[in-house]
Amino acid sequence: MKPINVGLLGIGTVGGGTFTVLKRNAEEISRRAGRPITITVVADKNLELARQVTGGGVRLTEDAFSVAADPEIDIVVELIGGYGVAKELVLKAIENGKHVVTANKALLAVHGNEIFAAAQKKGVMVAFEAAVAGGIPIIKALREGLSANRIDWIAGIINGTTNFILSEMRDKGLSFAEVLKEAQALGYAEADPTFDIEGIDAAHKATIMSAIAFGIPMQFDRAYVEGITRLDASDIVYAEQLGYRIKLLGIARRRERGVELRVHPTLIPARRLIANVEGAMNAVLVQGDAVGATLYYGKGAGAEPTASAVIADLVDVTRLHTSDPEHRVPHLAFQPDQVRDVPVLPIEDVITSYYLRMRVDDKPGVLADITRILADSDISIEALLQKEAAEGESQTDIIMLTHQTVERNANAAIARIEALPVVSGKVTKLRMESL
Amino acid sequence: MKPINVGLLGIGTVGGGTFTVLKRNAEEISRRAGRPITITVVADKNLELARQVTGGGVRLTEDAFSVAADPEIDIVVELIGGYGVAKELVLKAIENGKHVVTANKALLAVHGNEIFAAAQKKGVMVAFEAAVAGGIPIIKALREGLSANRIDWIAGIINGTTNFILSEMRDKGLSFAEVLKEAQALGYAEADPTFDIEGIDAAHKATIMSAIAFGIPMQFDRAYVEGITRLDASDIVYAEQLGYRIKLLGIARRRERGVELRVHPTLIPARRLIANVEGAMNAVLVQGDAVGATLYYGKGAGAEPTASAVIADLVDVTRLHTSDPEHRVPHLAFQPDQVRDVPVLPIEDVITSYYLRMRVDDKPGVLADITRILADSDISIEALLQKEAAEGESQTDIIMLTHQTVERNANAAIARIEALPVVSGKVTKLRMESL
Numbered sequence: 066m067k068p069i070n071v072g073l074l075g076i077g078t079v080g081g082g083t084f085t086v087l088k089r090n091a092e093e094i095s096r097r098a099g100r101p102i103t104i105t106v107v108a109d110k111n112l113e114l115a116r117q118v119t120g121g122g123v124r125l126t127e128d129a130f131s132v133a134a135d136p137e138i139d140i141v142v143e144l145i146g147g148y149g150v151a152k153e154l155v156l157k158a159i160e161n162g163k164h165v166v167t168a169n170k171a172l173l174a175v176h177g178n179e180i181f182a183a184a185q186k187k188g189v190m191v192a193f194e195a196a197v198a199g200g201i202p203i204i205k206a207l208r209e210g211l212s213a214n215r216i217d218w219i220a221g222i223i224n225g226t227t228n229f230i231l232s233e234m235r236d237k238g239l240s241f242a243e244v245l246k247e248a249q250a251l252g253y254a255e256a257d258p259t260f261d262i263e264g265i266d267a268a269h270k271a272t273i274m275s276a277i278a279f280g281i282p283m284q285f286d287r288a289y290v291e292g293i294t295r296l297d298a299s300d301i302v303y304a305e306q307l308g309y310r311i312k313l314l315g316i317a318r319r320r321e322r323g324v325e326l327r328v329h330p331t332l333i334p335a336r337r338l339i340a341n342v343e344g345a346m347n348a349v350l351v352q353g354d355a356v357g358a359t360l361y362y363g364k365g366a367g368a369e370p371t372a373s374a375v376i377a378d379l380v381d382v383t384r385l386h387t388s389d390p391e392h393r394v395p396h397l398a399f400q401p402d403q404v405r406d407v408p409v410l411p412i413e414d415v416i417t418s419y420y421l422r423m424r425v426d427d428k429p430g431v432l433a434d435i436t437r438i439l440a441d442s443d444i445s446i447e448a449l450l451q452k453e454a455a456e457g458e459s460q461t462d463i464i465m466l467t468h469q470t471v472e473r474n475a476n477a478a479i480a481r482i483e484a485l486p487v488v489s490g491k492v493t494k495l496r497m498e499s500l
Numbered sequence: 501m502k503p504i505n506v507g508l509l510g511i512g513t514v515g516g517g518t519f520t521v522l523k524r525n526a527e528e529i530s531r532r533a534g535r536p537i538t539i540t541v542v543a544d545k546n547l548e549l550a551r552q553v554t555g556g557g558v559r560l561t562e563d564a565f566s567v568a569a570d571p572e573i574d575i576v577v578e579l580i581g582g583y584g585v586a587k588e589l590v591l592k593a594i595e596n597g598k599h600v601v602t603a604n605k606a607l608l609a610v611h612g613n614e615i616f617a618a619a620q621k622k623g624v625m626v627a628f629e630a631a632v633a634g635g636i637p638i639i640k641a642l643r644e645g646l647s648a649n650r651i652d653w654i655a656g657i658i659n660g661t662t663n664f665i666l667s668e669m670r671d672k673g674l675s676f677a678e679v680l681k682e683a684q685a686l687g688y689a690e691a692d693p694t695f696d697i698e699g700i701d702a703a704h705k706a707t708i709m710s711a712i713a714f715g716i717p718m719q720f721d722r723a724y725v726e727g728i729t730r731l732d733a734s735d736i737v738y739a740e741q742l743g744y745r746i747k748l749l750g751i752a753r754r755r756e757r758g759v760e761l762r763v764h765p766t767l768i769p770a771r772r773l774i775a776n777v778e779g780a781m782n783a784v785l786v787q788g789d790a791v792g793a794t795l796y797y798g799k800g801a802g803a804e805p806t807a808s809a810v811i812a813d814l815v816d817v818t819r820l821h822t823s824d825p826e827h828r829v830p831h832l833a834f835q836p837d838q839v840r841d842v843p844v845l846p847i848e849d850v851i852t853s854y855y856l857r858m859r860v861d862d863k864p865g866v867l868a869d870i871t872r873i874l875a876d877s878d879i880s881i882e883a884l885l886q887k888e889a890a891e892g893e894s895q896t897d898i899i900m901l902t903h904q905t906v907e908r909n910a911n912a913a914i915a916r917i918e919a920l921p922v923v924s925g926k927v928t929k930l931r932m933e934s935l
Contacts, residue, residue, distance in 0.1 A: 086790045090650050096715060096838035097647045099826065194645070200791035202645025210629070210637025212532045213811030215525050280531060338776060338797060355521045356635035356798060356808035362773060363794035373791035376648030388823040391534065403531035 066100035069383045072132035072163075074154060075144035076109040079168055079195070081118045082368030083142065083375045090376075098380045108132045133158040140382055142375060143167040152176055159183045159191070164386060166378040168195035168371055171260075174269035177276070177283040181396040188390040192378035197270040198223050198347045200370030201363040202377065207351065208277050208398040214353030216278040218318035220331075220500055223270040225345035225365045226261035227293050227313040229253045231330075232343045235301050235310070241294060253345055263292035264313060264328040271315030274349070275326050279319055279407060280399035284326065287409035291329035300422060300495060303464045304332050307448055309420075310340040314498065323410040332420050332466075332497040339500065350500060358500075413473040415496075418447070420466055422493040423482060427454040427461045431487045435463065438485075442478040444470045460489060466497060501535035504818045507567035507598075509589060510579035511544040514603055514630070516553045517803030518577065518810045525811075533815045543567045568593040575817055577810060578602040587611055594618045594626070599821060601813040603630035603806055609704035612711070612718040616831040623825040627813035632705040633658050633782045635805030636798040637812065642712050642786065643833040649788030651713040653753035655766075655935055658705040660780035660800045661696035662728050662748040664688045666765075667778045670736050670745070676729060688780055698727035699748060699763040706750030709784070710761050714754055714842060715834035719761065722844035726764035735857060735930060738899045739767050742883055744855075745775040749933065758845040767855050767901075767932040774935065785935060793935075848908040850931075853882070855901055857928040858917060862889040862896045866922045870898065873920075877913040879905050895924060901932060 073080055084104060087094065095101045108129035109115040115125045126132065133141055133154050141158040143165060145151045151172050156179075158165050165184070167173070173180065173196055184191045194204045198221065207216070222228050226248060233244040245262065248254035260266045272285040293313050304311050309332040318325040333340045338360055342348040347365025352358050364370035385393050397404055425431045432451070439446060445468040454461040467475070479492045508515055519539060522529065530536045543564035544550040550560045561567065568576055568589050576593040578600060580586045586607050591614075593600050600619070602608070608615065608631055619626045629639045633656065642651070657663050661683060668679040680697065683689035695701045707720040728748050739746050744767040753760040768775045773795055777783040782800025787793050799805035820828050832839055860866045867886065874881060880903040889896040902910070914927045 082790075086648055090648060090789070093650050093715075094648060096834045097830070099830075099835045200788075201794055202641050205640060205645045206637050209816060210640045210812055211808065212815040213521055213525060213529060213808045215528050280528075338773060341773060341776060353635075353808060354525070355517075355804040355811075357805055359636055359796070359798035361794070361796060364792050369790040370792055373646065373648045373788065376790075377645055380647040381644060384827050384829060385823070387827045388820070392819050392822045394819060395532070395534075399531045400534045 068101040068103040069139050070103055070105040070137055071140050071142055071379060072135060072138040073104050073107045073142045073144065074129045074132060075146070076107050076115045076118050077144065078368045079371045079375065080144040082372035083144065084118055086369055086372045087376055094376065094380065098383045100383065102379050102383055105137060106132050106135065129154050130157060133163065134161055138163060139386065140164045140166060140379060142379070143169060146171070148172055148175055155180055156183055159187050159189055162187055162189060164190045164382045166192045166375055166382065168193070168375060170196040170266070170269040170273060174272040174283055174285040177273070184396065185401050190382050190385065190393060191396060192382055193273070194378050195371050195374035197273055198349055198361070199363070199365040199367065200373040201347060201349065201361045201365065202374065203274070203349045203361050204277065206361055207274060209394055211351060211353050211356060211359070212398070214355045216319070217352040217354060218316065219274050219278055219349060219351050220339070220498060221271065221274065221315045221349035222312050222339065222342050222347055223315045223349065223365060224261055224267040224313060225347060226254045226258065227267070228342065229345045231293060231311060231313065234298055235305065238298065240298050241296055262294050264290045267313060267315040267328045271317055271326060271328055274315070275317035275324060277398040278317060279324055280397065280404050281324060281407045282404060284409045287326065289327040289329070289412040293330050296330050297493065300420070300493060303422065303450060304420065305335070307450060307464070307466060308335050309333060309497070310335050311495070312340065316498065320410060320416070323408045325415050326409045327412060327415060329496055332495055333500055337500055413476070415472045416469055417472070418467055418469050418497040418499070419475050420464065420495040420497050421479065422462060422464045424460055424489040425463050426487040427459055428487070432463065434485055434487065435482055438478055438481045439467070442474055444468065444475065444478055503536040503538040504574050505538055505540040505572055506575045506577055506814060507570060507573040508539050508542045508577045508579065509564045509567060510581070511542050511550045511553050512579065513803045514806045514810065515579040517807035518579065519553055521804055521807045522811055529811065529815065533818045535818065537814050537818055540572060541567055541570065564589050565592060568598065569596055573598060574821065575599045575601060575814060577814070578604060581606070583607055583610055590615055591618055594622050594624055597622055597624060599625045599817045601627045601810055601817065603628070603810060605631040605701070605704040605708060609707040609718055609720040612708070619831065620836050625817050625820065625828060626831060627817055628708070629813050630806050630809035632708050633784055633796070634798070634800040634802065635808040636782060636784065636796045636800065637809065638709070638784045638796050639712065641796055642709060643829055646786060646788050646791060647833070649790045651754070652787040652789060653751065654709050654713055654784060654786050655774070655933060656706065656709065656750045656784035657747055657774065657777050657782055658750045658784065658800060659696055659702040659748060660782060661689045661693065662702070663777065664780045665697070666728060666746060666748065669733055670740065673733065675733050676731055697729050699725045702748060702750040703763045706752055706761060706763055709750070710752035710759060712833040713752060714759055715832065715839050716759060716842045717839060719844045722761065724762040724764070724847040728765050731765050732928065735855070735928060738857065738885060739855065740770070742885060742899070742901060743770050744768060744932070745770050746930070747775065751933065755845060755851070758843045760850050761844045762847060762850060764931055767930055768935055772935055848911070850907045851904055852907065853902055853904050853932040853934070854910050855899065855930040855932050856914065857897060857899045859895055859924040860898055861922040862894055863922070867898065869920055869922065870917055873913055873916045874902070877909055879903065879910065879913055
């Protein structure tokens with residue numbers, strides 16, 4: 066059967082992996098897809114690198130736009146990244162009637178609504194399995210495997226860099242800054258790690274998952290995003306003593322009046338499977354009303370794991386490209402006219418439990434004052450840890466785990482606690498999920 | 501859009517769950533599928549039960565064959581189970597040009613080749629996500645999500661009953677017989693638990709996974725099947741002391757000269773995520789050459805989790821039913837003419853590591869005799885545990901973990917060890933996987 070011709074834009078880490086895997090497993094892949102899937106042209110600014118990776122035998126060009134316009138190309142694979150030229154190229158390819166496969170979570174989280182609308186209009190597919198959790202087929206699971214369910218919530222460890230850092234902080238008792246340096250030396254963190262450590266990358270992925278889980282548009286600009294840069298090593302230790310681990314989770318939860326969409330360090334029970342996902346690994350936990358909880362675990366980044374997802378999309382598109390557009394899997398899982406404008410709730414309306422750490426004077430009545438404030442705010446305490454004051458010190462730490470309350474209420478109570486003369490400085494607040 | 505009409509055969513646990521979930525989530529499901537999916541007729545021998553579950557409003561019949569022949573029905577859902585009438589019904593439905601969704605692993609593992617050939621010929625789909633690991637979308641992951649990979653091996657906890665029993669034996673230090681009784685009382689094991697505890701159910705599922713992972717026919721009759729009925733509680737304790745857990749795994753592994761397909765109690769490192777899958781939960785670990793290891797976890801049985809998979813198949817078939825058969829996902833992941841006759845290897849040709857427990861005289865030289873035999877057979881020892889003889893006893897237990905060797909070689913060495921006068925009775929042999 067006639068091969069499917071692929072134009073590859075960007076031959077960096079993932080592009081190189083895609084080229085390599087597609088070549089190595091060519092026979093097995095075409096036995097599955099029913100025809101060869103061939104990279105016909107590679108576009109990259111660095112032609113020398115492109116020559117090196119492809120080893121010749123493939124057409125190379127510096128002009129990615131020529132690929133998006135090439136009548137011989139069936140599918141354009143966009144692996145350039147970012148919102149700029151990548152967006153133009155994807156829209157151009159769609160305009161020219163080409164299917165698109167992309168690993169670009171930033172682009173989809175921010176401009177996905179526009180891109181999918183354009184694809185819908187043109188009757189082409191935009192596939193993006195590689196955009197979330199690398200090689201784990203989580204988009205497919207959410208969009209197809211769990212289609213019977215009303216999905217209640219998703220909680221994912223979807224950024225390997227931060228999970229590596231948190232694992233190392235816990236294992237070795239080191240500070241965030243120390244581990245970040247180590248992660249950069251090992252190549253687990255980039256020279257400018259902002260997107261990872263500030264939670265932005267995880268928020269992109271959580272945004273995409275929220276859209277396909279709940280049938281809502283991408284609303285990245287309304288996501289609450291808090292990274293791990295201000296996380297204190299002592300909180301990891303205290304959490305451990307209370308039977309919890311701290312993970313950077315991307316959470317999307319359906320509520321009556323909207324959707325929670327948030328990324329932040331989160332305490333989760335240490336006995337949960339997802340709490341034991343260590344190092345740079347990713348895992349996504351999904352709660353559906355029929356299936357209950359299912360978990361998906363694997364490598365969330367790297368050349369070949371991400372290539373695995375890119376190529377799975379190529380096989381899918383190859384299989385589906387002759388079908389009528391109305392009978393394909395919809396981009397956002399729900400039929401385009403069935404996407405509902407459900408709002409993302411502001412963080413003050415989120416309902417969750419809290420870990421509170423405060424520095425207090427070590428004298429009688431302090432605990433009574435604090436617990437009175439919480440009781441007045443209808444916040445129940447689930448666990449309490451009071452450390453003995455160190456020799457010669459007049460202050461000590463109190464750690465509390467609360468039951469669920471709305472964040473606005475928690476914040477108000479915290480403000481009142483901070484105003485107590487026996488409490489020094491700010492109360493450290495971390496969110497907690499029982500999952 | 502015109503609804504898809506479904507005929508449901510069997511309104512037992514899974515049939516009831518399918519009816520309930522399809523009704524409860526009707527709106528959400530049709531927003532995804534693009535049209536309503538409607539159960540138009542239910543066939544069951546027990547009309548009273550059918551009336552009770554469906555609450556009226558649905559056509560009921562005792563005659564399942566009339567459903568398989570009904571021109572109004574687009575998809576037949578077979579939830580009767582077993583190889584007998586279920587096979588006839590599935591073949592009849594296919595003959596009549598209907599798509600089929602089934603949860604029947606026994607039927608597919610034993611008669612799958614015939615059924616898929618018939619479906620291929622008629623251009624209809626037979627979907628079977630619910631046949632393996634209940635609500636976990638593992639068929640979809642293997643068949644579509646990992647299609648870029650050369651899959652090296654699969655190892656799954658794919659029988660909830662036995663995992664519940666093994667978890668309880670370890671937690672409570674009880675014997676197999678004691679826990680089985682408890683499991684039956686709790687409804688985790690059936691009155692006749694043979695299929696579960698002898699590993700047959702897991703072998704059905706492993707057979708199905710091996711076919712779609714490697715592009716080979718179903719070869720259930722060549723699977724090696726060993727259940728947990730002879731597992732001694734002491735081995736669970738010894739394994740624990742050595743850092744291992746014992747799980748009933750279904751394993752399919754690609755080797756140079758064929759495929760390993762086996763179900764047996766298996767020692768796995770306790771720190772592995774899959775070793776911590778407890779109770780009636782299922783999990784499947786898949787090793788692909790590009791993606792590395794990915795894990796899929798969730799409920800492997802029960803009314804609604806299984807219904808989740810049945811309905812996901814209904815949505816898939818609904819989406820794909822207008823596509824030309826050549827561009828659908830092939831039943832066995834590989835195009836029908838690309839399935840290769842790779843043989844399943846006999847158990848003697850399997851390569852793995854071993855846990856060996858033997859009862860020996862507590863006197864000098866015994867260990868030297870035993871380790872000499874292993875050395876002569878080129879079997880390296882990875883760990884050794886020798887228990888002190890109990891007060892007043894002249895015999896003690898030696899436990900050894902070996903490195904990998906071919907099973908034939910291990911068996912020969914074991915026979916020589918058993919022939920030593922200082923060794924009493926049989927050597928207990930369990931297989932071990934590092935995963």
